[in-house]
Amino acid sequence: MDGCGAVPQVLLSGQEKYALLCTDSVMVANGQGNPMRQIALLRRNAFTIAAPIDSDVRTVADLKGGSLGITEGSGGEIGLVQIALENAGLDPRIKGNEDVDIKVVGAGGPGAYNALQSGDIDAYAAALNDLAVMQPLGLESRSIIPEELQQLPSSGLTLMEDTLADERDREVTIKLARGWVKGNEFAVEHPQEALAIVCERAPEQCKDMDVARAYMKSVLQTIATVDGLEPGEQAPIEGYETVEDALLASGDLESEVDLETIFTNDYLREIDAGG
Structure with missing residues (x-):
């Protein structure tokens, strides 16, 4: 589904349990009384x-x-x-x-x-x-x-709070996050091999290799791990505060939300435990 603004409805309706959701959309959803949690940051500066x-x-x-x-x-x-x-x-x-x-x-x-x-x-x-x-x-x-x-948090693996509370759903979430993080690491370390895999699995995306290479280069910029942070780790709180301040100024957010609870690192060790 295109558009971060539309994705929260997929979670709220129960149509899907997990989503790659933009930082600002997660804040707005929580501000409207819909408790979402983001357990891994997967893209920065996207x-x-x-x-x-x-x-x-x-x-x-x-x-x-x-x-x-x-x-x-x-x-x-x-x-x-x-x-x-x-x-x-x-x-x-x-x-x-x-x-x-x-x-x-x-x-x-x-x-x-x-x-x-x-x-x-x-x-x-x-x-x-x-x-x-x-x-x-x-x-x-x-x-x-x-x-x-230029290094603001962009999007991460997000789900409803009650989904995270369910042991089976939480286990699936951890595995999804682990796979995504490991995939990001592989792409950064082996970009040519990663592009070859993409072209093999989705050849329609590689009809114009100049476009495919440019696209891949842009993706690598957004998934590279920032020095001092673990893969999947949330950005420093100041980045989320910057986003929140703008949402408050625009009126999209009526009051502050609990950023440290919403954008949690509580599951980082479990995500990394798969080796």
């Missing part, structure tokens, strides 16, 4: 805001009076957009923004590429892989988000 390399837009503040493209209203990049706008002193709202014209231009591809090249949008907020697939089209871009926003 989203960015980029402008053409020859553009005069060099910072988020430069977007005032201009336009910003997004993939969709519930896209995973929305949290970062709100944080970046709020930190730049701009209106952090996605709808009815008084400082920046925010336009839905779709996922990375010809549509988003043409919107950037034509000047219909001044910058584009999306996942790194959305930008990667536009590189073979000729896109040259640079990130305009400040350094302090």
Whole structure:
């Protein structure tokens, strides 16, 4: 399912028990009284805001009076957009923004590429892989988000609190997290072999190898372990506080949530125990 904003409903409805869910969506769900827990952080810095390399837009503040493209209203990049706008002193709202014209231009591809090249949008907020697939089209871009926003927690393995309380479901969750973490480690250490496995299992994704390699490179950037942290370990609490502050400023979160309980490291040893 596309769009982090839509994924929580899959957990809330009971349609699925486990999901890769964006940090901001987990906070909002908990703020609405839906106790979700994220037991392993699997992606960092997965989203960015980029402008053409020859553009005069060099910072988020430069977007005032201009336009910003997004993939969709519930896209995973929305949290970062709100944080970046709020930190730049701009209106952090996605709808009815008084400082920046925010336009839905779709996922990375010809549509988003043409919107950037034509000047219909001044910058584009999306996942790194959305930008990667536009590189073979000729896109040259640079990130305009400040350094302090470049290692924010992006998404992790998430489930409802009552699912985690069930012993059998918890065991499955641990195994899922362990497999994901080990897969990430293998891909970082053996990128060519990992890409070959992907192409063997999903050949439709590798019809254009330039796109596949660019996509793989972008994925590796998001799953690499940060120095000082164990694979799957949650980011320092300051990163979650940054996300929370932006959600409070935008009105998507009415009050603070218990970040240390929601984004827990309590199961890290069990996840790593599989060797």
